[in-house]
Each structure stands twice: as C-alpha cells, then as structure tokens.
Amino acid sequence: MKNNQHRFKSVIVSRETIDLLKKSIKKCYKSLAEPKDNIKAQLDKQLAIKRLKVVAEILQGKQSAKVLDLGCGVGYLVAFLNKNNIDAYGIEPDKYSFAAAQSLLKTNKIKSSKIKQAMGESFNFKEKFDLIISFQVIEHTQNPQKVFKQCHQHLKKDGRIYFIIPNYHSFWEGHYGVLWTPWLNKTLAKIYIKLLGKDPSFINTIQFITPKMIKKILSQTDFKLISLGEEEFKQRMIKGSFMTFGYTYKLLPILSLIKFFKLNKLITQFCLKTNTFYPIIVYAKKST
Numbered sequence: 625m626k627n628n629q630h631r632f633k634s635v636i637v638s639r640e641t642i643d644l645l646k647k648s649i650k651k652c653y654k655s656l657a658e659p660k661d662n663i664k665a666q667l668d669k670q671l672a673i674k675r676l677k678v679v680a681e682i683l684q685g686k687q688s689a690k691v692l693d694l695g696c697g698v699g700y701l702v703a704f705l706n707k708n709n710i711d712a713y714g715i716e717p718d719k720y721s722f723a724a725a726q727s728l729l730k731t732n733k734i735k736s737s738k739i740k741q742a743m744g745e746s747f748n749f750k751e752k753f754d755l756i757i758s759f760q761v762i763e764h765t766q767n768p769q770k771v772f773k774q775c776h777q778h779l780k781k782d783g784r785i786y787f788i789i790p791n792y793h794s795f796w797e798g799h800y801g802v803l804w805t806p807w808l809n810k811t812l813a814k815i816y817i818k819l820l821g822k823d824p825s826f827i828n829t830i831q832f833i834t835p836k837m838i839k840k841i842l843s844q845t846d847f848k849l850i851s852l853g854e855e856e857f858k859q860r861m862i863k864g865s866f867m868t869f870g871y872t873y874k875l876l877p878i879l880s881l882i883k884f885f886k887l888n889k890l891i892t893q894f895c896l897k898t899n900t901f902y903p904i905i906v907y908a909k910k911s912t
Contacts, residue, residue, distance in 0.1 A: 656826060672701050676708060679755065682907075686754060690755075692778065695744060697716060697724075722739070744761070746774065757786045768837075768841060772841050776845050785908050789905075794806060794900045799826060838906055848909050
C-alpha cells in the first residue's frame with residue numbers, strides 16, 4: 625500500500641448524500657454537536673487514510689481479503705477502501721445513514737450490496753471476513769456481547785476484529801466532549817451532564833463499556849485478546865497528540881501542560897495501571 629496520500633483515490637460525495645446524512649445526524653445526534661462538525665468527521669479523507677493504513681497493516685498484504693465495517697454510517701470508509709483495492713463491506717442500522725451510504729456507493733459506482741441495513745447483533749452475510757472493524761459504534765449497540773458473538777461467526781479462521789470504543793472507566797467522555805468521572809452510573813451521569821448545561825437524554829443510548837467488560841466478553845465469545853490499545857495510548861501521551869474523534873482535540877492544551885511539567889510518563893503509568901486510558905482499542909483474533 626502506497627504511503628503517499630496523494631496516490632489514494634478519492635471518494636465522490638454528492639449533495640444527495642450530504643442531505644441524507646444531515647437527516648441522520650438530526651435524528652441521532654442533535655443534542656451533541658453541530659451538524660457541520662459531524663458531517664466533516666464522517667467525510668474526513670485524512671481519517672480514512674489513517675484507518676486504511678491500520679487495515680492494511682493488519683491484513684499484511686493478504687490476497688483477496690475481505691473487511692467488514694460494523695456501523696459504517698454514511699459508508700465513506702467502505703467506499704474509500706473499495707476504491708483503493710480493499711474488498712470492504714458495511715452494515716448500518718439507521719435508515720437515513722443507510723440511504724446516504726447507498727447514495728454514496730451509487731455515485732462512486734460501487735455495488736449497493738456492499739452495505740446492508742442491519743443491526744450489529746443480527747447482521748448476515750454469505751461472505752466470511754478476514755477483518756471486522758468498528759469505530760465508536762459498539763457503545764451504541766443494544767447487546768455488545770451478541771455483537772461480538774455475531775462477528776465471531778462471520779470471521780474466517782484466524783480472522784480478527786479491530787474496534788475503537790470509548791472507555792467509560794476513563795476521565796473523558798467523547799460524545800459530549802467533557803471531562804468524566806470513571807465510576808459514574810447512568811443516574812449520576814445524567815445529573816453530571818445536566819449540571820454542565822447539556823442534554824442528558826443521549827446517555828440512555830450509550831453502553832458504559834470498560835476494559836474489564838471487554839475482557840469478559842472476549843472470553844465468553846471465543847476471542848483471543850491481542851491488545852486493548854495500551855501501547856497506542858502510551859505513544860499518544862508521550863507525543864502529546866490525539867486523533868480528532870471524540871473531541872479529544874480539546875485535551876491537547878491539557879496534554880501540553882502535562883508535557884511542560886514532565887508529568888506525562890507518570891500520568892500514563894497511572895492510567896494504564898488503573899485501566900483509565902482512552903479509548904479502548906480492541907484488537908483480538910478468532911480462537912476457535
């Protein structure tokens with residue numbers, strides 16, 4: 625895979641796709657962010673390039689590999705991977721996002737069957753996948769354990785999963801973009817968010833996932849854990865840089881102060897020891 629980003633083929637986004645995406649955002653995220661911010665995040669080519677490189681590294685040049693994007697939203701990453709020679713598929717439960725994804729596929733002359741409207745707990749493909757990826761989606765599912773089980777069934781032998789999930793045992797909440805207390809339950813979380821002057825209703829749609837919970841789910845669904853993203857967190861803390869998902873760019877001034885006072889190593893060690901690192905990056909492989 626070429627490292628020069630100018631060599632990557634771009635995804636064409638039509639006005640119809642954007643209009644449908646706006647409807648989805650209005651329905652699902654109206655209390656959290658300005659539509660323009662969410663649209664930009666879903667159609668971010670630089671982020672798609674970073675994710676493509678992660679996918680390519682995991683696949684390690686495997687020929688005819690198949691990838692599934694769980695909760696693919698507008699389908700930008702699915703389209704981007706396909707246009708850059710990775711056989712990618714997706715599922716998306718929201719009807720407006722699914723319609724936007726179908727519009728995007730049509731504009732880019734990619735088969736509509738590449739993306740299905742389905743829940744993570746009950747999707748079905750004839751294909752078996754080498755890799756299933758998901759970015760900030762698992763916390764929105766109704767039953768995370770069922771999602772992992774369904775993924776296990778759709779993976780090839782030695783297939784892998786790569787999921788980025790907010791850690792609710794950390795000090796950050798990415799949907800609202802606020803500092804967080806690791807031990808909040810739903811009731812206290814709503815009170816806290818309301819005190820910050822924000823709409824707490826979105827809390828009802830979130831699973832408070834933690835590293836401990838993920839380890840338990842993996843053991844119950846026959847996955848072998850490779851990493852929960854500890855090393856990535858360590859490197860980001862040392863460098864003082866985070867990706868833009870989950871409004872983590874708001875943390876950059878704090879990280880700059882931490883680096884200035886040379887506290888980054890100490891705080892990193894504390895977060896890793898107490899499982900309060902952010903986010904959880906689940907990298908695991910099918911064990912049976």
